[in-house]
Amino acid sequence: MKKIAGHWQILMALVLAVGLGTIFRNLTIAADGEGEFVEFAKQATEVSSFIGDLFMSALKMIIVPLIVSSIIAGIGALGGVKGFGRLGAKTFGFYALTSLFAILVGLTLVNLIEPGIKDGQPNQTIAQAFEKASTDASDAEKAKIEQANQRKATDYADFFKKMFPPNIIAAASDNGQMLGLIVFSILFGVGMTRVPPGEMRHLQGTMQGINDVMVLVTQWIMSTAPIGVFALMFPVIYDAGWELIRELLKYFGTVLLALGIHLFVVLPLILKFVGKVSPIAHFKAMGTALLTAFSTASSSATLPVTMRCIQENAGVSRRTASFTLPLGATVNMDGTALYECVAVMFVAQVMGIDMSFGAQFVVVGAALLTSIGVAGVPSASLVAILLILKNSNIPNAEIAVAALLSVDRLLDMSRTAVNVFGDSCAAVVVASSEGEDVLTGNPTSSAE
Template sequence: MPSLQFSSLKLHWQILIALILAVVIGLSVGRDGGIFGLSFYAIFSFIGQLFLNALKMLIVPLIVSSIIVGMSGFGGSEHLGRLGAKTIGYYALTSLLAILIGLLFANLIQPGQVDGHPAEVFGLSADTATVQATLGDRDASDVVEVFLRLIPTNIIAAAAEGQMLGLIFFSLLYGFFLARLHEDQRHVQRQFFTGLFAIMLRMTDLIMRFAPIGVFALVAKTVAETGLAAFGPLALFFLTVTVALATHILLVLPLLLYVIGRVNPLAHYMAMSAALLTAFSTASSSATLPITLDCVEQNAGVSNRTSSFVLPLGATVNMDGTALYECVAVLFIAQAYGLELALGTQFIIVLLALLTSIGVAGIPAASLVAITVILSAVGLPLEGVGLILAVDRLLDMLRTAVNVFSDSCGAVIIARSEGEALAASYALKAPAIQN
């Protein structure tokens, strides 16, 4: 039967088929299509929200149990310090490379250089009131807030509000001191969190069985709402961001895998396919974290000791795609207003994009908030954000996939540097770089 044949396909193929069907059906039914008085858009929204809620339901217990189990397995503080230094170094390197790639393509293609006023050429009115309503009362202080969010006053409230950075910091401390308890106390607590982590992985497997349906609903809703009309006036900007993101995920990150990690990049693409497609459809690194952990541990063979430290932290602070997007967007807005930014100003943009990609993580409309911070710092009008709102959602899906892939590459590279044996498919054929 067709249903049995479909269920026998690997998960990433099921999700890919769901994506293609979602685009076709979303374009066909549009925002107003329906049946028996019920709009398809409402159906897509309901199913997609159910899937997102199920994923988000796992985040807090999964992060807590995963980090605590991983941290409690460290032999000493020197191992933790080494792993932390490697993780931070990798995240800083890849984010900086992503921003420089965005800077390069924004200057080469110059998507914002047009004749006439941007409101006329792009067919969009940069309504300041609308933009401010979308962004809320956010300003440059959000960059500083990252340090305050690191140490929450109430860990339960932080978890309920989705403040993952504080939750991760607390879990790291808890796991670190758990490893230093007396044997009888350590054994009981470690057994509890190990069991909790195992349960969360089983729940993740259950929810992932419905991933093709959830992905279909989320993407169909987005396509039905936006269609393809928004691409016309902003096609060059969309192309610039897409090409820059593709360069980072198809060239830079595979090179890091090959040269530094000494692993087969093609094998890693296959191992992470389900997580990448889920990240694309949900546009949320945090919501994708359960699948990312599952793919990295089960498919790539990375130990929980490494993945439980690297991936939750990466889902919160490592935003390669977001940082790249911020840089291109600010340059696009400057070009649209006919401004030539000096090299010094572009350097400030690079630095601010690196900081804000970390500083505003976890805030709704995080990229738009970060862009306003950068625009204010370099003296550009905030209403310029209105020029990119039409395509922001679709580009958000693309840059989230890049964010997740970068996190997974970091886990694999760091695991290899720690001497871990990965899945057999990761072995390189080139003798010159084999261990």
């Protein structure tokens, strides 16, 4: 019997989780939150959350050794840094351009649809929902808002500080310090090529061996992905606040439509006309990574899967993948930048704040900067939205953010998938520009 492909297994797990989560939630509501079934449902979600956390931890566990060994082995195999400056310029240029496109798509749609406006006036129903959500926010949500509220625009400078962490061991244990690991790994790899070959032969072989082992471990972890994905999604669907989502349906639709246009129109056009590759073939190659990104809502946790898909399925070389993808998971956030722009404009519409062209231009610039500068911190979008709202002099920003945070998980999953796909597009376009034979159906042709 033919084995079902991994991405189809994950998709079936997602569908099953949505179906069971919806059924359990409806039965719980019908029972008025009391009874044996309600207790069973709560226990089921707790067990599911525990299994989902284990899956997430397993993915995060391999990020550091995979990044370090991949970058160092890739530079060592080249025998130097020839072309790395060109590679870096292309990568950063791609990331800046696609993030700007994403923001402009979001800005255009939020101005055309006006999700915060009803009958030509600020939507008072949503404004009241904002107030209620702020009052009903959990202690954990209030703590997140308070933490984000303490950050200032000058904190963007932390982005550059993270490039050179004073303690690389401490940086390895902090997801927000992945940029420092990338810089250290590049410097280590370059330094290794400057030592006499005879002395470095064993170290280079060791790094290559570690990288091969980490790829194998990634495959083992991904064999459990359908279970992990189900476990992550089931509690999300069960706990989702559908009542507030109904009030914010127009806002949800605007965000999802904008993300869809960027994912299915803008990025494929770039693949077709800049990368000279088939967008359909690339979607097929990245299927498992996209579903993993959607279910985990974490670009960093999805990184091992993304690197596996981009090398084994798309045929991008280790040299290109090991540079573009870890960097992208740290600084390239197309979906996040788009979401920030739409969220800020939506809040302004609900609050009755008229945003002039100049003010919207400021929002575009701020969204572009914050999607890079605060991407490594927990609740990055929350931090960015608060910073932009404050910078735009919009009152009661904390109240609005509390409402958005309460329904953020579903949108977070969607924009993470866009973030990951944007990273993969960068790897393919850069690889194609470097003369690599990608997406040809022969993935081993450029695997080194």
